[in-house]
Amino acid sequence: MWWVVAAKMEGMDAEGVLAGLDPEQRAVAEAVRGPVCVLAGAGTGKTRAITHRIAYATLTGVVAPQRVLAVTFTTRAAGELRGRLRQLGAPGVQARTFHAAALRQLSYFWPRVIGGDPPRILESKIGLIKEAARACRLSFGGTELRDVASEIEWAKVTQCRPEDYAAAVARSARKAPADVVDIARVYVMYEELRRERNLLDFEGMLELTAAVLTEHREVAQQVREQYRYFVVDEFQDVNPLQKLLLDTWLGDRDDICVVGDPNQTIYSFTGATPSYLLDFTADHPGATVVKLVRDYRSTPQVVGLANGVIGQAKGEAAKRHKLELVAQRDNGPEPSFAEYDDEVAEADDVARRARKLIDEGVPAREIAVLFRINAQSEAYEAAFAAAGVPYVLRGAERFFERPEVREAVVRLRGAARAGADAETDGTGLIMTVRHVLSGAGFSDRPPEGAGAVRARWESLAALAQLAEDMAADNPQAGLPEFVAELEERAAAQHAPPLEGVTLASLHSAKGLEWDAVFLVGLVEGTLPIIYAETAEQVEEERRLLYVGITRARVHLSLSWALARTPGGARFRRPSRFLEGVNGRTGTSAPARVDRAKRRPAAKGPQPCRVCGRPLTAAVERKLGRCEDCPVELNEDLLAALKDWRAGVAADQKVPAYVVFTDATLQAIAERNPGSAEELARISGVGKTKLDRYGEAVLALCTG
The missing domain is CATH 1.10.10 (Arc Repressor Mutant, subunit A)
Incomplete structure (x- = not known):
């Protein structure tokens, strides 16, 4: 049977697919026949649940992988679905966006049913x-x-x-x-x-595909024969045109599973409506409904605040299919609330606190500053630049469309064809990639200042860091594998994380998560936005704040400024959505910092403790030395540290790197600190981690 062959090829069986799922996720996976409605809260593992459902259905022979169409809203999400399904033994499943699926069908049937030159997109x-x-x-x-x-x-x-x-x-x-x-x-x-x-826009693409299927019965029969099993992610974001196409694909069948969260409906201004999700059981009587509420992403403190904000939602729609998250992680710090005299003071203090988190061991790419409108980014760009904190402005430009990235990929592809690292290990991959990137302008030391030159260097540095990450995961990986990874990421618009704090709007942050999140500018007129006049529009603004809160895993800060500019009238009021949840009765604001007094950070690159060369690579900065400089390593201590870290991570239900990264453990094993002061001087061991883990680490070092 085809499903037995597929399972053996991937080393996965049906029961193995169900292993490790929580009771609600397992209920989703075992509901292999539609109609099924999955109401999935933020951080509850919805992608895990639906991919395991598809894999379980294919491995048990309910449906062939080629007969499944999983539809989502972004190429990145579709790529992630395909990747997970391959690992689970269902490599033939089609996971596409609405537009990609429609374009594929329209291109295939165009010569037969329309003829002539196809329109240009x-x-x-x-x-x-x-x-x-x-x-x-x-x-x-x-x-x-x-x-x-x-x-x-x-x-x-x-x-x-x-x-x-x-x-x-x-x-x-x-x-x-x-x-x-x-x-x-x-x-x-x-x-x-x-x-x-003869042009076709994206909306016309969906409309024309639906029309072809409606007007040509033989085309509809062929498409419905091909796709018999449907899964639709983010169903709360479906608009009427997408629903029309989906209904055309389905015909009179009901083998459909929809997944969504009514609390994350934030795109109604584009035409999206949660009514299709909320009314699913009315449209499909007898549908199986499963609620996912176990939050594996955020601490109980973050989850509690999220529940408090969304629990005050008003209106009939807010009461239907209510989802209250239940935290599964250990306790973390309480969310903080801060009030400032003006936006300059707010931005400066956020930059200072981000720097503090980085010094305590939180990677810069695991920190985000989220705001309601893009215009708010200007103050934070200035503050982070002045504080010497690297940042990345999300949404400014697609990473793989940057000229320097396109040039670098061409160079890497050419080097792979030439067999540049035919006989190298993971270390060789890192060196080869850095050598190829040097031809595109990459250097070990970043350029002075900011601007286009620095932005170009940051892009190339992200590719170099990606090579380091691949080598760490797979020491046998070579340049061909690295280039294949880049091409797959480019197709899915899955950019590597740039080493910098993310600055992004709340809308663009949906679907992402960070260890630390700063929610800024939370004042009336901005959140809710001044244009939100109806009750429904105001409630969507509340859901937008909820989305922002649930992006944070551990650290969460919410802040607002009473005036826009230094010395301005302090007439602003905190957002109404914070009433009853901020736990504040009023505190003094941090001192205002005058923008004119800002000075760029003068601190230069960290030197190697062995040879003195400036260190720029993230791994080298963690180690405190060049990777190729000679050093004594206590292998037994490193093994003991890794065993200890694995136990702590398991107890706390967090990834191992959250405790300490591999580079930090290696630096500890190299330096073998004998006191808390010596341990604190190692990169990646900040005050928080020293207080939490210092005694145990020093016991291993001195033992």
Whole structure:
């Protein structure tokens, strides 16, 4: 049987797939026939549950892998699904975004049912909308063009034609970015230009695919024969156009499993609606419903705050399918609340506290600053640059589309074809990658200051760090494997973590998580945003804060400023969503720091303790020396430290690196500290970890 062969190929059997799942996750995995509705709270392992369900269904012969279509919203999420399914013995499952699945089907059937030259996919509407506006004798600025483009996208996904646009805006209490009559005129002209030039936008792609299946019975039969088993992730974010296509794929069948969290509905402005998730049991009587509420991501303190914020939600929708998370991790620090005189003081103190976390051993890439609107990033970029804390602005540009990254991948691909490291081990991989990247401008020492040169160096450094991570996971990996990893990541837009604190909007942070999160600018008018006028819009803003809170694993800070600028009127009020949960009766604000007094950090790169060369690689900075410098290593102590760390990590239910990284343990084994002072001088051993683990580590060292 095909499922037995697949299981043997991957070394996995059906019972093995169920092993390690909690009772609710196992209930999802064993519900192999639809309709199934999984209500999954943040951090509860929904991806684990649905991938194990698919694998269990294929390994038990319920469905062939090739007959499964798993649909999600991002190429990265689709890539993660495929990767997990391969590991579980279901490599043939199709995991795609709505648009990727539609484009594949449309391209395949186009010659048969339409014929002629297929349309060219329109990657961005901006240029065509600018032409359409000019034809209507209207002039929009750059920001206005983007807003009009978003408005037309909303109209198209909600199946609203130009002549109905004005009425639809009024009906939905939506605030249009320009005169509704002007937008409707531009919408008409945009569609005319698009058709004249044989262009197809992403919304048209879904609509046309659904139309082809509806109008051509033989096409629908072929697609439904191919895909008999559906899984839809993030179902609370489905819009009417996506639902139309999904219903067309399904036909009169009900083998569908949907997964979502009504508490994380934050995209209604794009046309998404949670009603399909909330009404699933009404549409599918007798559906199996499973709630995942065990939170494995965050500490009880973070989970408690999240429950407190979302528990105050108002309205009928908030009461339906209510999810209250139950923390599974050990206790951590209480979330902190801070009030500042102005935004400059707030940004400066956040930068200072981020630096403190880094000094205590939290990697910079495991820290995030999240804000409501992108314009808030400016103060934090300035504060982090002045404090010498590296940062990454999420959403500014796709990593694999950066010119320096494209050039580096081409160079690495060429070196792999030439057999540059045919006989090297993991260390050789690191050296080879760094050598190839040096041809693209990478050096061991970062350039002075900030700007484009520093940004280019950071991109190349991220690739070098990725090679180090691969070598640590698989010492036998060579350059061909590294290039294959890069290409797979590029296809899924899965960028390597850059070594810097993440600055991101709350919307762009959904689906991500960090050890430490700073939620900033939590004032009335910003969260909830001033444009949130209806009760439904305000409740969506509450859910946005909930999403931000649940991004944090351990450390969580919430803050607000009473004035925008130093010396400004202090009239702002903390967000209404903090009422009853902030545990504050008023505290003095930290002293304001004048932006003019900021000075760039003068501290240079850490020198090697053996040869004195500046250290730039993360692993070298942890070790305190160059990787190739001679040093004495107590192998027995290193083994004992790793055994101790494994036990602590298991007890605390955290990844081993959260206790201490491999590099930190190696540095301890090399230096063999005899006192707390000596141990504290090792990179990665900050005050918190010294207090928590210092006695046990020193006992191993002196024993």
